[in-house]
Amino acid sequence: MQNRIMWLPLGIIFFLIYKHCTCSKVDLPILFLCSFFFIYCFVAVEHSWNVPMYIGYFLTFLLLFVTNIVIRDCRDGFLLFFKRFLLVNFAYVIFQLICLNLGFDELAMIHSNLPAQKAAEYTIPIFLVKPFYRYTGLFNESSPFAFYLSISFCFFGIFEECKRYKYLSLFLLLFSGAKFAYLFLLLHAFFFIKSKVVKLFALLTLISSSLLFIYYADDLILMTNGEVASIFARFNSFGNYSSDINYWGLGLQESSEGKVSLDFFSILTSGFGYCGLVFIFICLFSFYHLIQNRDKNYFCIPFFCGLMSSGSFLILQYSLLSYCLMYLHNNPINNTIEYE
Numbered sequence: 001m002q003n004r005i006m007w008l009p010l011g012i013i014f015f016l017i018y019k020h021c022t023c024s025k026v027d028l029p030i031l032f033l034c035s036f037f038f039i040y041c042f043v044a045v046e047h048s049w050n051v052p053m054y055i056g057y058f059l060t061f062l063l064l065f066v067t068n069i070v071i072r073d074c075r076d077g078f079l080l081f082f083k084r085f086l087l088v089n090f091a092y093v094i095f096q097l098i099c100l101n102l103g104f105d106e107l108a109m110i111h112s113n114l115p116a117q118k119a120a121e122y123t124i125p126i127f128l129v130k131p132f133y134r135y136t137g138l139f140n141e142s143s144p145f146a147f148y149l150s151i152s153f154c155f156f157g158i159f160e161e162c163k164r165y166k167y168l169s170l171f172l173l174l175f176s177g178a179k180f181a182y183l184f185l186l187l188h189a190f191f192f193i194k195s196k197v198v199k200l201f202a203l204l205t206l207i208s209s210s211l212l213f214i215y216y217a218d219d220l221i222l223m224t225n226g227e228v229a230s231i232f233a234r235f236n237s238f239g240n241y242s243s244d245i246n247y248w249g250l251g252l253q254e255s256s257e258g259k260v261s262l263d264f265f266s267i268l269t270s271g272f273g274y275c276g277l278v279f280i281f282i283c284l285f286s287f288y289h290l291i292q293n294r295d296k297n298y299f300c301i302p303f304f305c306g307l308m309s310s311g312s313f314l315i316l317q318y319s320l321l322s323y324c325l326m327y328l329h330n331n332p333i334n335n336t337i338e339y340e
Contacts, residue, residue: 264311
């Protein structure tokens with residue numbers, strides 16, 4: 001009885017938002033997901049699962065639903081925020097590089113809020129040679145930071161007046177040292193750059209890299225001081241928590257603590273089962289389909305790369321990607337840049 005009373009405030013909030021917020025068709029898939037995660041909060045309580053994580057999913061999509069509505073009315077404010085957020089990250093990267101090269105490693109990660117990182121006394125690794133490091137910006141690692149930068153690169157690349165922010169994102173991606181960054185750039189070049197020479201270079205690089213990983217894995221690990229070992233670990237662990245999972249899940253686990261793999265399949269099937277996974281992606285693809293802007297295709301590559309490396313929808317990047325799509329919705333851009 002106490003558990004049910006505990007959920008009453010959340011239920012009232014959800015009902016008021018559902019009753020009074022004006023939403024369009026594009027908001028409905030997010031609202032369905034919000035309802036789905038709200039139901040799973042009760043399921044988590046009944047089965048003694050990780051209740052805070054399920055509440056986190058509900059609140060994340062509740063906030064997404066509300067802020068998507070706000071973005072439609074405050075487009076200029078969102079664009080200003082997105083520009084300033086990139087500049088703040090750039091300034092923090094400079095701060096990190098200064099600290100790292102002066103030997104203040106702990107100060108460079110003062111923003112980290114992950115218990116696992118603090119327990120392991122995590123420090124930012126060197127990228128190739130000093131003074132280059134795999135900076136993280138305001139995120140916890142270089143890969144999530146590259147995920148954010150890929151979204152910024154796609155978003156700012158749409159607007160002629162935002163080209164300098166696009167190039168700043170590209171610059172940070174190139175020197176981030178994150179494997180996510182290079183995979184994204186190669187895939188983006190292959191699918192969206194018009195130059196046949198660039199397409200051929202990207203394709204050959206992807207093929208040759210894949211062959212090297214397949215036939216010379218041990219040599220690559222030695223040559224890179226173990227840097228590429230995470231790629232093999234990621235592929236080996238993909239879906240390895242899903243073999244005994246039923247159709248509706250056995251409880252979310254903390255990927256940051258190493259209890260479940262970082263890919264979307266392992267996380268979502270553990271928390272919501274196979275049926276839940278299908279429902280979630282039907283809603284997400286419906287949301288994408290309802291976005292009325294031809295430039296939305298640029299965001300497919302960051303999304304799918306993100307699913308493989310950071311599959312938890314609790315991280316900020318997926319919300320930012322949704323905001324970018326909502327910003328473009330029903331607002332055709334006259335000065336769209338055609339990638340050459």
